[in-house]
Amino acid sequence: MSTDVQSINRLLPQTQCRECGYEGCLPYAQALSDGLAAVNLCAPGGETVMLDIAGLLRRPPLAPAKVQEKALAWIDEDACIGCTACIRACPVDAIMGASKLMHTVIRDECTGCRLCVAPCPVDCIHMQPVAADHLPLSRSSTEPEPRFAAAAHARQRYEWHSQRKERDAQARKAKLAEREAAAHAQFQTAP
Ligand code: SF4
Ligand code: SF4
Ligand code: SF4
Incomplete structure (x- = not known):
């Protein structure tokens, strides 16, 4: 696992709920690290986690895709x-x-x-x-x-x-x- 994936994974709530469309937090972190996922998919994380991810990856913030x-x-x-x-x-x-x-x-x-x-x-x-x-x-x-x-x-x-x-x-x-x-x-x- 690259350092980037670990750093992204640390920002995620770790519920493993799959609301992001991935099989858990780590796969979503991996997809983010690979540039394959949007920054706003973590429903339990909401705006706070979206801003954390966007900040870490230096990508523009987006409105959360789903509110939970x-x-x-x-x-x-x-x-x-x-x-x-x-x-x-x-x-x-x-x-x-x-x-x-x-x-x-x-x-x-x-x-x-x-x-x-x-x-x-x-x-x-x-x-x-x-x-x-x-x-x-x-x-x-x-x-x-x-x-x-x-x-x-x-x-x-x-x-x-x-x-x-x-x-x-x-x-x-x-x-x-x-x-x-x-x-x-x-x-x-x-x-
Ligand atoms: S909501 Fe999730 S964490 Fe809570 S009891 Fe059900 S499966 Fe376990
Ligand atoms: S009936 Fe429902 S709550 Fe009870 S053990 Fe089965 S899944 Fe769990
Ligand atoms: S939606 Fe968020 S908490 Fe749920 S599995 Fe995906 S990254 Fe983890």
Whole structure:
């Protein structure tokens, strides 16, 4: 990753919501660095982030392409059937629950990305508006400005989430290979 991409990525809110049309904040940062994306596509970032990007890249500012109200996810626990679809969709592991059990949102960790809403088969996840200056939890000790600290925290959680998903996928692959090898060995020794 070039330094430019890292510098641009640091300016983005790190919700990974894909409202910009890219698969997450880093791909949008990469497209900006390559000169392939407009500076005004980050809906959660709004005008503030657009101005940051335009300033860093020395490009003219543009009106934000999309305006998004800040909101946090809330689960109607009486309606939840415990299918775990929302847990799998949340990029920052902000939902707690287990199979066939009620699920709940950890509000401090929710970035408001909305990615859990569509996968819910019973439409029991609702986005509840919060103040425009609301920020998710931040634990970064290296970023002095609150919005960058919150973004750094969300990015860290997204990276942990991605690493865990990758480990799970590798473990599933290894298990499958083991089963296939056992089946093959059984076939070879069959009379
Ligand atoms: S936070 Fe902004 S840059 Fe990141 S995925 Fe969402 S819209 Fe794209
Ligand atoms: S709980 Fe939903 S809205 Fe909040 S971060 Fe997770 S997926 Fe996004
Ligand atoms: S997707 Fe909906 S029904 Fe499934 S666990 Fe999440 S909140 Fe419950």
